[in-house]
Amino acid sequence: MEKSGQRILMGNEAIGRGLVEEGCTLVAAYPGTPSSEILSSVVSFAGETGATIHTEWSVNEKVACETALANSMAGRRSAVAMKQVGLNVAADPFTRATYLGVTGGFILIAADDPGPHSSQTEQDSRLFAHFAKAPVLDPSSPRESREMVGEAFALSEKYEIPVILRPTTRICHARQNVHCGPPVPTEQKADFRKDPGRWVATPQFLTGLHRRLNDKLDRISEEPVYDPIFYAGDGSRPGLCVVASGVAFAHARELLQGLGPAGQIDLYHVRLAYPLYRPFIGKIRENYEKTLVLEETDSVIEMQLADSRIRGRRSGDVPRQGELTPDVIEEALRTFLDLPAMPAVKPLKKGVRPSLCAGCGHRAAFYAIRETFPNGIFPSDIGCYTLGMNFGAVDTCHCMGACISQGAGFYHAYAASGANFPTIVVTIGDSTFFHAGIPGLINAVFQGARFILVILDNGTTAMTGHQPTPQAGIRADGKSGRKISIPGIVRAAGVEFLREVEAYDVPEIQRTLRDADANIRAPEGGVAVVIAKHPCIVDRKARAAQPAYRMRITEECIGCRACIEEFECPAIVFDEDQNRARIDLNRCIGCGVCRHVCPVGAIVSDEEMRGSNGGPFQGGKR
Numbered sequence: 375m376e377k378s379g380q381r382i383l384m385g386n387e388a389i390g391r392g393l394v395e396e397g398c399t400l401v402a403a404y405p406g407t408p409s410s411e412i413l414s415s416v417v418s419f420a421g422e423t424g425a426t427i428h429t430e431w432s433v434n435e436k437v438a439c440e441t442a443l444a445n446s447m448a449g450r451r452s453a454v455a456m457k458q459v460g461l462n463v464a465a466d467p468f469t470r471a472t473y474l475g476v477t478g479g480f481i482l483i484a485a486d487d488p489g490p491h492s493s494q495t496e497q498d499s500r501l502f503a504h505f506a507k508a509p510v511l512d513p514s515s516p517r518e519s520r521e522m523v524g525e526a527f528a529l530s531e532k533y534e535i536p537v538i539l540r541p542t543t544r545i546c547h548a549r550q551n552v553h554c555g556p557p558v559p560t561e562q563k564a565d566f567r568k569d570p571g572r573w574v575a576t577p578q579f580l581t582g583l584h585r586r587l588n589d590k591l592d593r594i595s596e597e598p599v600y601d602p603i604f605y606a607g608d609g610s611r612p613g614l615c616v617v618a619s620g621v622a623f624a625h626a627r628e629l630l631q632g633l634g635p636a637g638q639i640d641l642y643h644v645r646l647a648y649p650l651y652r653p654f655i656g657k658i659r660e661n662y663e664k665t666l667v668l669e670e671t672d673s674v675i676e677m678q679l680a681d682s683r684i685r686g687r688r689s690g691d692v693p694r695q696g697e698l699t700p701d702v703i704e705e706a707l708r709t710f711l712d713l714p715a716m717p718a719v720k721p722l723k724k725g726v727r728p729s730l731c732a733g734c735g736h737r738a739a740f741y742a743i744r745e746t747f748p749n750g751i752f753p754s755d756i757g758c759y760t761l762g763m764n765f766g767a768v769d770t771c772h773c774m775g776a777c778i779s780q781g782a783g784f785y786h787a788y789a790a791s792g793a794n795f796p797t798i799v800v801t802i803g804d805s806t807f808f809h810a811g812i813p814g815l816i817n818a819v820f821q822g823a824r825f826i827l828v829i830l831d832n833g834t835t836a837m838t839g840h841q842p843t844p845q846a847g848i849r850a851d852g853k854s855g856r857k858i859s860i861p862g863i864v865r866a867a868g869v870e871f872l873r874e875v876e877a878y879d880v881p882e883i884q885r886t887l888r889d890a891d892a893n894i895r896a897p898e899g900g901v902a903v904v905i906a907k908h909p910c911i912v913d914r915k916a917r918a919a920q921p922a923y924r925m926r927i928t929e930e931c932i933g934c935r936a937c938i939e940e941f942e943c944p945a946i947v948f949d950e951d952q953n954r955a956r957i958d959l960n961r962c963i964g965c966g967v968c969r970h971v972c973p974v975g976a977i978v979s980d981e982e983m984r985g986s987n988g989g990p991f992q993g994g995k996r
């Protein structure tokens with residue numbers, strides 16, 4: 375592949391390329407869909423071009439933001455990447471950063487997820503930009519997202535202000551031709567200039583800093599370069615226009631062209647969503663009878679245009695929630711233009727619900743938890759393991775790390791009513807534990823909560839593409855780092871009951887859970903921690919290294935469906951004609967865990983059929 379010239383890049387790769395070419399010296403991130411590929415692209419393009427960039431998967435977005443901010447305070451270009459809910463975690467450092475300003479260019483990339491496809495909210499980071507008083511660029515294509523990296527650095531450095539770049543899922547994951555060039559040579563020696571009035575900024579300085587920030591925003595809103603791009607209609611309907619940003623602009627432009635003469639109205643493409651170019655606000659108010667605003671996911675542009683003739687999400691003329699897909703936009707455009715509605719489309723059939731992979735260690739742990747404590751309360755968290763809800767082993771999922779504090783909250787709720795408290799089993803993944811679980815654990819131990827915490831340790835951040843955790847001892851660029859031990863952290867948090875178990879070993883987990891329950895109910899009991907370990911089965915090396923059993927279901931099967939409904943391994947299917955379950959050997963990875971599930975012992979391995987004890991044979995040789 376050519377190193378320079380046109381290349382087809384995914385939006386996230388285009389952003390990563392932009393960061394490398396524009397001389398960014400530090401990029402920190404925490405993985406989260408749809409942003410996850412940004413940092414890995416920076417690593418790969420830096421390697422390809424020879425650029426020297428510190429890259430890191432930080433333990434969470436707050437830490438990533440703070441690290442990048444300090445690099446910027448030292449005068450160097452810096453960026454931090456996250457998904458939109460990550461910005462909630464980074465809110466504290468980021469909101470203060472706008473007051474204090476930056477010296478080296480600073481970009482916070484917040485990838486929004488209208489829909490949402492893989493997030494707990496569909497919040498609009500442009501609204502957050504308004505709240506934090508940071509300019510926000512809203513790309514409408516992968517190519518534009520690359521270009522906006524350069525603009526964001528320039529804007530950030532000109533006004534000494536952090537800038538948000540806000541791509542959305544469709545931009546992050548779309549592919550387009552993008553021009554790639556060599557990195558711009560920069561001389562960015564670290565040069566931190568002490569200025570306590572700015573960098574320490576006690577309350578006495580803040581009114582002044584706030585005034586300065588407001589002045590900066592006023593000046594940015596007068597920058598002609600951010601006058602929305604105008605696409606003139608044919609003049610037949612002069613009182614109407616559409617104002618759009620992000621991917622909604624790309625859809626609107628195509629759809630208006632497709633509507634023929636009726637669609638030939640004025641169209642404006644907003645690139646800087648906040649602060650909106652001030653003269654543009656006056657122009658829209660003066661020149662148009664009716665304006666339709668198309669933007670995701672909330673009403674940032676509409677709010678700034680604020681006028682009774684403005685139509686959009688706020689006015690209810692565009693759905694107030696959900697993604698602006700082409701059909702949603704077309705419906706809004708047709709209503710706005712007084713055109714007949716689109717013919718109704720048959721809704722798509724519901725697909726198969728997502729499930730944990732065949733052979734996933736989390737399934738075994740969840741099965742053991744629910745079988746041991748059928749009346750337990752099960753707070754859980756964000757990751758692949760949220761799918762434990764399919765088989766009744768996950769009762770809550772709130773935000774990163776919340777499950778541990780929720781476990782404490784449930785304990786205090788039941789303990790306060792004097793009841794014999796139910797067993798509370800909290801589950802959290804290893805990456806989420808590092809991200810935001812540790813403070814909750816320290817607090818729960820200190821406040822005398824009693825529950826069982828099961829850390830589902832598969833050695834990676836599986837859901838977002840297998841980014842390493844601090845326990846793996848591998849950094850974002852593949853170099854070694856000092857391994858951080860989860861058991862060490864647990865002990866340091868004051869936990870006295872700590873056991874590590876093999877996640878596939880259902881009987882052993884059940885025994886351990888019963889011991890843990892006895893411990894939390896003992897007079898000196900507290901939080902008991904069980905670490906259920908098994909490498910993610912998607913990791914081919916780990917999978918090849920584990921024993922694999924040839925499984926089958928015998929004629930003893932009574933068709934009770936327990937293995938399907940309570941265990942839900944995708945490799946076990948039900949044969950309606952035979953009224954019995956069978957194993958799909960194309961999907962089965964031979965973990966052997968299902969042997970613990972069947973109430974009549976009908977699930978066996980070949981070795982058991984021959985009277986042995988189900989002895990393993992090596993993966994890949996079946």
Ligand code: SF4
Pocket residue numbers: 927930931932933934935936937938954955971972973974975976977
């Ligand atoms: S294999 Fe066992 S658990 Fe599955 S349907 Fe048959 S009897 Fe029920």
Ligand code: SF4
Pocket residue numbers: 732733925943944945946957961962963964965966967968969
């Ligand atoms: S051995 Fe059983 S639990 Fe494991 S993948 Fe095969 S069918 Fe699923």
